[in-house]
Amino acid sequence: MRIEAPPSMVQLATEALMRMLLSGKLQPGDRVVENQLTQELGVSRPPLREAMRVLEQQGLITQLPRRGAFVTQLTLHDIYEIVTLRRELERLAVDLGVPVREPARLQRCHAALDRHGARAHAGDWLGVLEEAVEFHSSVIGLSGHRRLEEAYRSIQLQMLLCMGMNRQARASDESLVDDWERHRRLLEVIESGSPEAVHRELAGHGDMAFLDGIEERVGGHSPESLAWLKRVREGDS
Amino acid sequence: MRIEAPPSMVQLATEALMRMLLSGKLQPGDRVVENQLTQELGVSRPPLREAMRVLEQQGLITQLPRRGAFVTQLTLHDIYEIVTLRRELERLAVDLGVPVREPARLQRCHAALDRHGARAHAGDWLGVLEEAVEFHSSVIGLSGHRRLEEAYRSIQLQMLLCMGMNRQARASDESLVDDWERHRRLLEVIESGSPEAVHRELAGHGDMAFLDGIEERVGGHSPESLAWLKRVREGDS
DNA sequence: GGTTGGTCTATTGTCTACAGAAGACAAGTG
DNA sequence: CACTTGTCTTCTGTAGACAATAGACCAACC
Numbered sequence: 001m002r003i004e005a006p007p008s009m010v011q012l013a014t015e016a017l018m019r020m021l022l023s024g025k026l027q028p029g030d031r032v033v034e035n036q037l038t039q040e041l042g043v044s045r046p047p048l049r050e051a052m053r054v055l056e057q058q059g060l061i062t063q064l065p066r067r068g069a070f071v072t073q074l075t076l077h078d079i080y081e082i083v084t085l086r087r088e089l090e091r092l093a094v095d096l097g098v099p100v101r102e103p104a105r106l107q108r109c110h111a112a113l114d115r116h117g118a119r120a121h122a123g124d125w126l127g128v129l130e131e132a133v134e135f136h137s138s139v140i141g142l143s144g145h146r147r148l149e150e151a152y153r154s155i156q157l158q159m160l161l162c163m164g165m166n167r168q169a170r171a172s173d174e175s176l177v178d179d180w181e182r183h184r185r186l187l188e189v190i191e192s193g194s195p196e197a198v199h200r201e202l203a204g205h206g207d208m209a210f211l212d213g214i215e216e217r218v219g220g221h222s223p224e225s226l227a228w229l230k231r232v233r234e235g236d237s
Numbered sequence: 238m239r240i241e242a243p244p245s246m247v248q249l250a251t252e253a254l255m256r257m258l259l260s261g262k263l264q265p266g267d268r269v270v271e272n273q274l275t276q277e278l279g280v281s282r283p284p285l286r287e288a289m290r291v292l293e294q295q296g297l298i299t300q301l302p303r304r305g306a307f308v309t310q311l312t313l314h315d316i317y318e319i320v321t322l323r324r325e326l327e328r329l330a331v332d333l334g335v336p337v338r339e340p341a342r343l344q345r346c347h348a349a350l351d352r353h354g355a356r357a358h359a360g361d362w363l364g365v366l367e368e369a370v371e372f373h374s375s376v377i378g379l380s381g382h383r384r385l386e387e388a389y390r391s392i393q394l395q396m397l398l399c400m401g402m403n404r405q406a407r408a409s410d411e412s413l414v415d416d417w418e419r420h421r422r423l424l425e426v427i428e429s430g431s432p433e434a435v436h437r438e439l440a441g442h443g444d445m446a447f448l449d450g451i452e453e454r455v456g457g458h459s460p461e462s463l464a465w466l467k468r469v470r471e472g473d474s
Numbered sequence: 475g476g477t478t479g480g481t482c483t484a485t486t487g488t489c490t491a492c493a494g495a496a497g498a499c500a501a502g503t504g
Numbered sequence: 505c506a507c508t509t510g511t512c513t514t515c516t517g518t519a520g521a522c523a524a525t526a527g528a529c530c531a532a533c534c
Contacts, residue, residue: 005302009488010290034516044489045516046283050290053247057294059384065242066495066516081384088329092322101460144461147296147318151388223338224381242495246518272485281519282486303486303525 009043013051016041018157021060021071023126024164032061032069058154060161074162075220079211080228082159089140089152090202097142099193108138109187116183120176128176129160135183139190162218163210208232246280250288253278255394258297258308260363261401269298269306295391297398311399312457316448317465319396326377326389327439334379336430345375346424353420357413365413366397372420376427399455400447445469 017037020026032052034045041048052069055061063069074082100106112135119127133156140152182205189201211232215221254274257263269289271282278285289306292298300306311319337343349372356364370393377389419442426438448469452458 008302033514035514046286046488049283049517050287053287053290054294057291065245067497068515081382084333085329085382085384085388088325092325096321096461144459145318145322147322147392151322155384222381224333245516270485283518286487304527305485 009047010050010054013037013041013043013048014054017051017055018060019126021055021161022129022157022164026071027164028071028073028161030071032071034069059158072158072161074158074218075222075225076215076218076229077220077222077225078158079162079214079218080222080225082155082162083208083232084228086152086155086159089148089155091199093140093143093145093148093152094195094198094202096145096148097140098190098195098198100142100190102144105138105142105144106191108141109135109190112138113180113183113187117177117180120173120180123173123176125176128179132179132183133157133160139186142190246284247287247291250274250278250280250285251291254288254292255297256363256367258292258398259366259394259401263308264401265308265310265398267308269308271306296395309395309398311395311455312459312462313452313455313466314457314459314462315395316399316451316455317459317462319392319399320445320469321465323389323392323396326385326392328436330377330380330382330385330389331432331435331439333382333385334377335427335432335435337379337427339381342375342379342381343428345378346372346427349375350417350420350424354414354417357410357417360410360413362413365416369416369420370394370397376423379427 017026026032034048034052037043038045038048052061052063056063056069060072061069062072097105112131116128116131116135119131133153136156137149137153141149143149186198186201186205189197211229215229254263263269271285271289274280275282275285289298289300293300293306297309298306299309334342349368353365353368353372356368370390373393374386374390378386380386423435423438423442426434448466452466
């Protein structure tokens with residue numbers, strides 16, 4: 001049995017920061033001061049800075065040279081980018097991955113789904129979020145396309161960051177379980193083996209509710225994004 | 238007139254490393270030792286490490302905890318991933334960006350193309366590469382989709398890294414100019430405004446020559462990648 | 475002779491300290 | 505009273521030093 005290497009401070013700091021972002025403890029637009037975090041996390045600045053570089057690359061925080069780092073604040077155009085790109089990546093993943101060639105890959109989906117269910121029933125809000133990300137990643141991973149999976153994961157995290165604010169208020173225990181049920185259905189459809197059916201299920205997957213009244217909550221209304229929002233609302237879902 | 242902030246060491250180190258990778262001074266599989274580079278680049282280790290984290294995120298170098306960093310060595314499956322994903326991103330970019338809505342964006346394409354041409358005629362091999370990347374990025378950027386452009390750029394750099402070895406030998410001065418001519422033609426087709434025509438031009442863009450005999454040069458022959466290679470060679474290009 | 479154990483070196487992981495820039499604030503000036 | 509200017513504080517950028525680990529090499533033992 002192969003023992004695993006102890007996680008590096010960079011890794012721990014990255015995960016801790018990610019959790020602070022997903023939980024909303026760090027909100028979009030917030031300034032991220034290095035010295036504050038070193039105290040909170042018990043890490044010195046160099047590894048923390050490396051972790052921040054990683055999250056910067058993922059688009060979760062934004063660094064301005066000599067001015068500090070901020071939690072990325074998405075514009076309407078950003079949301080347009082995220083949603084359109086995510087949809088395209090999903091499409092490709094389904095076409096490549098469904099029907100599933102290697103049953104072993106399904107195991108990962110089931111494992112994530114089970115953990116998701118456990119967290120949902122326990123009312124563990126943040127845990128549900130993390131396992132939902134892992135579940136979706138594992139679904140995309142059915143394609144056997146690592147880069148596709150990573151791109152998808154990155155996009156997904158950005159989207160969650162944006163949903164952060166109103167999520168906490170909205171997510172009751174029932175809706176957590178509802179999410180799980182929806183994911184369970186998705187996996188069933190995938191196992192049935194029809195790419196078209198999966199596309200349909202994903203199209204109606206219904207995580208677009210956060211778009212309601214989005215224009216008032218964010219800035220950056222580009223022509224593209226406004227046109228897109230109009231199309232989406234006219235039922236092109 | 239707004240003066241620009243002096244570039245940080247992290248930025249400089251990232252660019253220098255990138256150049257070492259593109260030029261083949263660092264070859265796939267090579268070990269990257271921090272202390273050696275600090276001497277060569279005249280930077281201390283913390284900013285160098287941050288730069289390496291950035292390149293790790295881009296997939297250009299691979300870090301093994303407590304074992305050091307290596308230039309990423311691509312498998313056939315990796316190449317399959319890169320080519321398929323790149324194609325998909327191109328497709329989306331063309332559909333979103335052609336015909337061009339904002340003429341201002343074309344200016345960036347033309348500027349990059351001009352620089353590309355100048356480097357090609359000067360026989361500046363590395364410069365051509367850099368400007369070719371910028372040209373392609375600017376074309377994808379016609380879509381106004383920043384994330385799409387960045388994903389494409391990352392994928393493209395990975396591909397260049399893989400082509401590195403045989404590139405230097407193969408690229409004569411004429412072929413440099415040929416590349417430029419091809420790019421010029423592409424931009425003309427784009428300006429003509431027909432997405433289908435652009436798709437056709439891209440399909441026959443002809444940078445697939447490096448796939449000849451690729452199986453012998455790299456490892457990692459997954460079922461997906463072998464099937465894909467067969468399809469490509471049967472003229473699905 | 476092959477294997478095991480120990481030591482030694484090279485390299486990574488982390489921390490502390492210092493230099494320099496950006497922004498805040500207050501005092502002076504029109 | 506508004507605006508500018510100088511200073512001060514806070515924070516980032518970078519450097520250098522120390523601790524700890526992995527792998528190589530050599531010797532001793534089975």
